[in-house]
Amino acid sequence: MSSSSSLFESRRPRAPALPVLSIRHLFGRVGYVGRVSIATSLGLLLLWQIAASLEVVPAMFLPSPLAVATKFVAVSRDGFQDATLLEHLLASVGRVTAALIAAILLGVTLGFAMNLSQTAQGAITPILELYRPIPPLAYLPLVIIWFGIGEFAKVLVIFLGILPSIIIATNEGLRSVSPDRVNAARSLGATRAQVIFLVLLPHAMPSILTGTRIGLGAGWATLVAAELVAATKGLGFMIKGAADFLVTDVVILGILVIAAAAIVMEIGLRVVQRIVAPWQGHE
Amino acid sequence: MKTLEVRDVVVRYDGGSGLGDVVALDHVSLTIEPGSFVVALGASGGGKTTLLNLMAGFLKPTSGSVSFDGRIVKGPSSERGVVFQHGALMPWLNVVDNVAFGLRLRGVSQKERHDRAREMLRLVHLEGVEDRRIWELSGGMRQRVGVARALTADPDVLLMDEPLGALDALTREQMQELILDVWARTGKSIFFITHGIDEAVFLASKLFVMSPRPGRVVASLELGFGRQFAAGAKSGDVRSQPEFVATRERVKALIFASRELVEATL
Numbered sequence: 001m002s003s004s005s006s007l008f009e010s011r012r013p014r015a016p017a018l019p020v021l022s023i024r025h026l027f028g029r030v031g032y033v034g035r036v037s038i039a040t041s042l043g044l045l046l047l048w049q050i051a052a053s054l055e056v057v058p059a060m061f062l063p064s065p066l067a068v069a070t071k072f073v074a075v076s077r078d079g080f081q082d083a084t085l086l087e088h089l090l091a092s093v094g095r096v097t098a099a100l101i102a103a104i105l106l107g108v109t110l111g112f113a114m115n116l117s118q119t120a121q122g123a124i125t126p127i128l129e130l131y132r133p134i135p136p137l138a139y140l141p142l143v144i145i146w147f148g149i150g151e152f153a154k155v156l157v158i159f160l161g162i163l164p165s166i167i168i169a170t171n172e173g174l175r176s177v178s179p180d181r182v183n184a185a186r187s188l189g190a191t192r193a194q195v196i197f198l199v200l201l202p203h204a205m206p207s208i209l210t211g212t213r214i215g216l217g218a219g220w221a222t223l224v225a226a227e228l229v230a231a232t233k234g235l236g237f238m239i240k241g242a243a244d245f246l247v248t249d250v251v252i253l254g255i256l257v258i259a260a261a262a263i264v265m266e267i268g269l270r271v272v273q274r275i276v277a278p279w280q281g282h283e
Numbered sequence: 284m285k286t287l288e289v290r291d292v293v294v295r296y297d298g299g300s301g302l303g304d305v306v307a308l309d310h311v312s313l314t315i316e317p318g319s320f321v322v323a324l325g326a327s328g329g330g331k332t333t334l335l336n337l338m339a340g341f342l343k344p345t346s347g348s349v350s351f352d353g354r355i356v357k358g359p360s361s362e363r364g365v366v367f368q369h370g371a372l373m374p375w376l377n378v379v380d381n382v383a384f385g386l387r388l389r390g391v392s393q394k395e396r397h398d399r400a401r402e403m404l405r406l407v408h409l410e411g412v413e414d415r416r417i418w419e420l421s422g423g424m425r426q427r428v429g430v431a432r433a434l435t436a437d438p439d440v441l442l443m444d445e446p447l448g449a450l451d452a453l454t455r456e457q458m459q460e461l462i463l464d465v466w467a468r469t470g471k472s473i474f475f476i477t478h479g480i481d482e483a484v485f486l487a488s489k490l491f492v493m494s495p496r497p498g499r500v501v502a503s504l505e506l507g508f509g510r511q512f513a514a515g516a517k518s519g520d521v522r523s524q525p526e527f528v529a530t531r532e533r534v535k536a537l538i539f540a541s542r543e544l545v546e547a548t549l
Contacts, residue, residue, distance in 0.1 A: 184371040188436050189388050
């Protein structure tokens with residue numbers, strides 16, 4: 001499935017898949033949808049600048065894009081609250097990445113366990129369904145009481161935000177495997193372990209990656225909450241600190257940097273998805 | 284060479300929602316002699332696929348036994364290769380890696396398994412597509428990949444579950460000839476499921492006609508049209524001889540007779 005597909009609009013036929021991996025192949029060319037997206041983004045930026053120039057609201061509440069850009073340079077060079085923008089960014093990206101890797105390892109394992117064993121399914125389902133609908137902010141105090149305010153507690157909260165979507169995506173990916181495909185491997189002499197690693201895992205890979213992308217969104221959402229608690233670095237911490245002193249341009253800067261970091265990770269995952277699971281949508 | 288024997292097999296499963304037990308196979312016996320081309324012909328729901336699943340070891344009979352080379356079949360094994368109706372290929376592997384999949388499971392080195400896979404691709408007349416993706420192939424090409432994959436594991440018997448069912452008529456006839464060719468060249472036993480009468484009569488050295496609900500063997504015939512083609516006769520000549528036409532009509536009559544029998548008992 002192309003991310004830009006629409007069911008109800010007729011579209012120009014898609015170009016055939018290129019045989020070699022190229023930048024174009026990985027990112028897709030900028031088509032009509034892409035051009036509309038770029039125009040929309042530029043339009044919003046323009047509206048923002050106009051609103052700021054006309055001082056519809058005081059600059060203290062809505063600084064202009066230019067002011068935010070100036071701040072970007074200043075915070076990158078001199079820092080804000082004892083850390084440069086890059087240090088804040090790396091602290092946040094580090095936490096999200098650590099949580100994401102742990103969530104993938106455990107989530108895929110649990111997803112497989114639920115699919116292969118009824119005992120595991122029965123044991124995991126109630127835990128998963130009980131904690132999944134609870135917003136991370138609600139159990140954050142409990143995590144702090146139990147694990148303190150160190151790095152571990154912060155990564156744990158982000159991890160818990162990401163985990164359910166990966167478990168569910170893995171499980172769904174495995175459920176869609178046709179018995180024929182498993183039987184084909186068995187009739188060629190596959191052991192149970194070979195069926196798991198050479199048939200089920202690659203089959204579930206597109207779904208796992210989609211779950212990872214969804215989980216990553218939840219992870220970024222949880223990040224700010226986690227960093228509100230006694231952090232000394234991080235984009236969430238920077239935003240909170242700036243808000244306390246009404247430094248609105250740094251608040252907006254922080255938000256934009258989080259958005260940019262999330263988009264870069266999302267694009268990275270899409271690239272991985274195209275390399276690891278190029279057959280997606282072709283079955 | 285080894286014989287596959289199905290002896291007095293019954294398969295019963297729970298039909299669900301108060302329907303009671305459904306009998307998929309009712310006391311079926313048949314033997315696949317080494318080197319024979321056995322065809323099971325019958326309408327859908329006739330238990331043909333159930334029969335194949337038993338032979339492959341995917342399913343256990345409620346009663347009766349399936350044995351291969353004198354040993355009871357307890358599960359799937361690479362000595363009984365399977366070709367599936369919809370291919371069941373792995374889309375994450377290219378053509379040559381799909382064909383070599385069975386050898387990879389045995390830990391054969393990449394060079395050796397690719398060499399052997401290429402050899403099998405030549406046998407099914409698929410060359411120059413080794414590096415292609417599965418989804419770039421036509422239905423007929425995919426089925427040939429499926430046949431090559433099963434052959435690469437060097438099984439004694441090839442179990443084919445309506446492998447030509449999803450193909451258009453022209454491709455279908457080409458594939459029938461290709462399968463006879465492979466059969467003649469490799470000397471393997473084949474068990475082939477179809478609901479096409481013409482196809483069944485053309486291919487079979489032994490034909491079993493099955494009736495549905497419950498699945499039973501209602502007739503068996505020894506035929507030789509496939510052997511004629513394998514010995515060099517043209518497909519059109521084989522199909523247009525009076526004996527072929529007569530046999531086809533006879534088999535058709537058998538199928539309709541069994542259907543009326545079923546309707547009469549309902």
